Amino acid sequence: MVWTRKDLLGLEELSTEELELILATADSFKEVSTREIKKVPALRGKTVVNLFYEPSTRTRVSFEIAAKRLSADVINIATESSSVQKGETLIDTGTNIQALKADIIVVRHNYSGAAAMLARHLNISVVNAGDGWHEHPTQALLDIFTLKEKLGRLAGLKVTIVGDIAHSRVARSNIWGLTKLGARVTVCAPGMLIPVAIEKMGVSVTHDIDEALSDADAVNVLRMQFERDTQGAFPRQLEYFKNFGITQERLSKAKKNIIIMHPGPLNRGIEISSEVADGAHSVILEQVTNGIAVRMAVLFLVSQGHDKQYETTN
Amino acid sequence: MKEKAKILDKDALNRSLLRIAHEIVEKNRGTEQLCLVGIRNRGAYLARRIAECISKIDNANIPVGILDITLYRDDLTLIAAQPVVHKTEIDFDITDKNIVLVDDVLYTGRTIRASLDALIDLGRPKSIQLAVLVDRGHRELPIRADYVGKNIPTSQQETVEVRLFEVDGLDEVVIVDKA
Numbered sequence: 001m002v003w004t005r006k007d008l009l010g011l012e013e014l015s016t017e018e019l020e021l022i023l024a025t026a027d028s029f030k031e032v033s034t035r036e037i038k039k040v041p042a043l044r045g046k047t048v049v050n051l052f053y054e055p056s057t058r059t060r061v062s063f064e065i066a067a068k069r070l071s072a073d074v075i076n077i078a079t080e081s082s083s084v085q086k087g088e089t090l091i092d093t094g095t096n097i098q099a100l101k102a103d104i105i106v107v108r109h110n111y112s113g114a115a116a117m118l119a120r121h122l123n124i125s126v127v128n129a130g131d132g133w134h135e136h137p138t139q140a141l142l143d144i145f146t147l148k149e150k151l152g153r154l155a156g157l158k159v160t161i162v163g164d165i166a167h168s169r170v171a172r173s174n175i176w177g178l179t180k181l182g183a184r185v186t187v188c189a190p191g192m193l194i195p196v197a198i199e200k201m202g203v204s205v206t207h208d209i210d211e212a213l214s215d216a217d218a219v220n221v222l223r224m225q226f227e228r229d230t231q232g233a234f235p236r237q238l239e240y241f242k243n244f245g246i247t248q249e250r251l252s253k254a255k256k257n258i259i260i261m262h263p264g265p266l267n268r269g270i271e272i273s274s275e276v277a278d279g280a281h282s283v284i285l286e287q288v289t290n291g292i293a294v295r296m297a298v299l300f301l302v303s304q305g306h307d308k309q310y311e312t313t314n
Numbered sequence: 315m316k317e318k319a320k321i322l323d324k325d326a327l328n329r330s331l332l333r334i335a336h337e338i339v340e341k342n343r344g345t346e347q348l349c350l351v352g353i354r355n356r357g358a359y360l361a362r363r364i365a366e367c368i369s370k371i372d373n374a375n376i377p378v379g380i381l382d383i384t385l386y387r388d389d390l391t392l393i394a395a396q397p398v399v400h401k402t403e404i405d406f407d408i409t410d411k412n413i414v415l416v417d418d419v420l421y422t423g424r425t426i427r428a429s430l431d432a433l434i435d436l437g438r439p440k441s442i443q444l445a446v447l448v449d450r451g452h453r454e455l456p457i458r459a460d461y462v463g464k465n466i467p468t469s470q471q472e473t474v475e476v477r478l479f480e481v482d483g484l485d486e487v488v489i490v491d492k493a
Contacts, residue, residue: 001398021398028382028399037435042385070385300385300399 003301007119007126010135011176019144019180025297026145026290032069033292042300043072046103050076051093052129053084053109058264058288059129059139063106066295075102094118094126104299107131112169125302133167138298139263140173142291144181146283147218149290150259155182160212162244163222163271164193164234170263174220175201188212189244192233209244210253218259221246221272237270247273251281259283316491321466321474324485327447330463331360334445335367337461342412345374347440349408353417353429354382354400359480360447361416379404381415386428402432409437414461418476420446423457448487450474 001017011019032040048067050060060076067074077093079085084093090109097105104125107115112132119126130136148154159178165171165187178185185203187194194205206212213219226234235243251258260272260281268274277284322330342348345368352361358380365376382400415429426444433442445461450468466489468474473490477483 025399028401031401031403032385035436039435040385041431297399 003305005305006124006302007115007128008137008298008302009116009119009126009128011137011140011173011180012135014176014180016180019141019177022141022294022297022301023145023148025301026141026293029296029300030290030293032296033289038069039071040069041071043067043070043103043303046070046072046303047101048072048074048104048106048299049097049102050074050129051079051097051105051107052077053079053090053107053114054130056108056129058291059108062288062291063127063129063138063295063299066292067104067299069292070296070299072104072299090114090118091121094122098122098124104303125305127298127302130169132169133172134169135173135176136169136263137173137177138291138295139170140177141298142287142294143170143174143220143261143263144177145294146261146287146290147183147259149286150283151217154178157183157217158186158215159183159218159220160186160188160216161220161222162188162209162212162246164225164228165189165198165222166193166195166233167225167228168222170220171222172201175203179203186212186216190235190240209246210250213246213250213254213258216254216258218261219246219254220261220263222263223265223267224271237267241270245269245271245273246276248275248279251276257281261287264288316493318472318489318491320486320488321448322464322487327463327485327487328363330447331363332367334461334463335364335371338364338414338443338445339368339372341443341460345372345376347411348414349377349379349406349411350414350416351379351381351404351408351429351433353415353425354380356476356478356481357381357415357417359478360418360445361414364414364416364445377406379406379408381429381432383425383428383432386432388424388428402436404436407437408433408439410440412441412443413439414443414445416445418447418478419474420444420449420457420459420462421452421474423453423455426457427455447476448474 001021064074106127106129108129109131112134114131115128161171179202187203188206262284350361350365352358361378365378368376380403382402384397384399443460446459447463449462449465475488477486479485
């Protein structure tokens with residue numbers, strides 16, 4: 001299996017073999033972060049630019065740490081304090097970063113398809129760190145990596161995704177990745193927060209949280225993104241917690257070794273109780289740790305894919 | 315790809331490893347603070363075999379680690395086939411140890427240069443020595459081996475293939491013509 005893509009834009013377009021290569025590469029990178037000197041020279045002399053049009057702490061810091069552990073130089077651009085405020089377009093910003101001889105742009109944008117558009121206009125690598133409601137591939141990869149690490153396999157696993165499926169790029173990337181790798185996915189949410197025809201992505205749908213938990217091997221609890229509610233589709237916070245919140249009581253009826261994941265940031269007492277978030281089933285902080293290895297693997301692979309393409313066009 | 319000559323057969327290969335094991339124990343005056351680190355892929359199997367020989371000679375269990383140097387190569391962007399990154403598995407502290415690096419073939423010396431960088435990122439060993447099954451010459455860096463199974467003069471049009479039972483199903487070393 002050889003990686004030939006210069007970009008990572010989503011999991012939809014990846015083959016099962018490509019997904020497995022990323023997971024296997026991430027597994028090798030995990031060891032680097034346990035060393036006293038947490039650094040390898042694989043991307044020495046490369047420049048990674050984090051270009052974030054939406055607020056983010058965890059993803060940006062995780063990409064920054066991943067790049068630095070590969071010895072790359074990292075520049076962070078937060079658009080609130082950049083020329084974007086003066087009206088510069090995404091593509092102009094991208095071509096300028098390319099002209100500065102950066103090698104990889106990690107982009108987060110509130111429009112679906114923004115990363116793909118940037119990638120089409122640039123020769124350097126683009127990694128999607130979340131585009132609108134579309135995809136957040138590295139988050140899904142680290143969720144899947146953590147699942148595989150905890151349960152030893154993915155094929156045949158039953159994974160439930162609870163929360164605002166309609167507005168969630170994390171849900172979409174997870175569904176693509178998990179179904180390609182043979183897991184069975186159920187989505188669970190109030191009717192207004194489930195997109196029409198989501199069954200076509202190969203998932204089952206339920207509105208009953210207890211049913212969704214009953215035979216699940218793992219639950220991915222999504223944050224309720226109240227900031228995205230423009231149409232009054234969201235239930236009240238307390239109502240949501242009562243009907244869909246993951247609590248110790250609900251877990252007592254689930255499988256004994258069920259795994260609880262959450263992409264963060266947590267809203268304690270809305271989608272998950274503190275007891276569960278900090279409890280024995282939770283792997284939430286391990287997800288954060290694994291995010292570094294997964295992003296190191298992605299940065300390493302796209303930089304290799306780019307080199308190959310560069311060679312053939314010269 | 316044409317096989318030109320068989321340099322070592324199974325018995326000769328194992329005798330070489332046994333001799334190297336004796337030399338390691340002799341030079342280090344025993345096995346105290348001694349560790350072996352094999353370079354992926356075949357060096358890892360050779361390191362394990364040498365450690366077995368040493369355990370018979372000196373009745374001591376030597377820690378054996380595996381080093382993956384993919385991320386330390388200086389030709390990452392040049393090689394045609396994309397390398398797969400594997401794990402480095404060294405579960406002991408290398409600081410103040412006498413480390414014997416083990417690889418199958420010593421050629422340009424660039425793999426060893428990368429291995430030294432990789433090792434030193436993991437700690438500060440007391441010394442690093444080098445054992446190779448085959449030294450085929452054509453060095454591009456000032457590097458030499460402390461223990462050599464067999465010196466084989468080669469041309470750069472040839473490659474030396476080390477085949478090991480663990481990977482290839484048989485033990486032998488052959489010279490192959492690239493053309």
